[in-house]
Amino acid sequence: MAVDKNMRVLIVDDYKTMLRIIRNLLKQLGFVNVDEATDGAQALQMLRSGNYGLVISDWNMEPMTGLQLLREVRADPKMKAVPFIMVTAESKSENVIAAKEAGVSNYVVKPFNAETLKSKMVSVLGDF
């Protein structure tokens, strides 16, 4: 099934410049329907009231981290299947293990390049 590039994408990061970078990279890939949140709690609220096809989230945020957000998403029957890509500077093996156990769809370590982001999105959404 073809990937709908009009899907709503939620990007979550407490650094606004990073939100801007990811938004622009998504725009280059054809994904223009992008919403932003600056912490996990705000993101969770948006996810509960919206219909998102993809979440791209940082980990290290307050008051709710990306890992906590992921757990909340996977615990909610209405959104537990939404693709969730962690994009983070947390790069220890225990981080990857914890994210995988929490149900992350894929994992990108910062700093990252556009090609890596695209390849992880393709692995999660399918070719586009």
Add this chain to the structure above:
Amino acid sequence: MRKGDEWSMAEVSADPGLESRLDQLLRENDGVVRVEQISEVVEAVLATLSGDLTATDIRVYRELEELVSYIHIARQEIAALRPDEIQSHYIPSATDELDAIVEATEVATNEILDAVEIIENLQDRVDPEIAEIIANNTTRIYESCNFQDITGQRITKVVKALKHIEDKVEALVAALWERNEDGSASPDGKPKKETTDDSDLLNGPQLPANAFRQEDIDALFASFG
């Protein structure tokens, strides 16, 4: 010295009321006594020694004298470090400077992104070959701007470390010079965590020599199937 510690001494010609003074001191201070109070007690013990001194008496006397001297020297040396200045000026100044770095890099990054977005929007107005060059290079700039996020997180780690040091200095100052406002004893450090939780996973970006590359992450991720 805490409540419950045995206060044992060699045979000493001491005032029998001294032990009750020690017990009273422990009760008054919720079982925790500051070092200057120990110093006062030690000096009181020395003052109560009377009559013919045995070899044991002399040994104890010398050890107590050394203890008092050590406490006084330690306090002087620590005071010379000016921990109050460290706490009230140097650490806050350092953290302010670091916060300013994060803010400055954020401003600069946004300036760069403003310019890049303008250039990117020109793609539709130039021939395809030029448009591709613009696209490729604007992407490179977006990728490079990752730096602001990474430096910000590294600086946040440093700020947290400084604040931890500040807490320790504050505890040291309170223990050696003054009682807390509520009369409670100063903390002697946080207890060791017996269990791990999610906060142990918050390490921020690793130093280049230790960091996992994306290939390492991919391999580990793939190993889960």
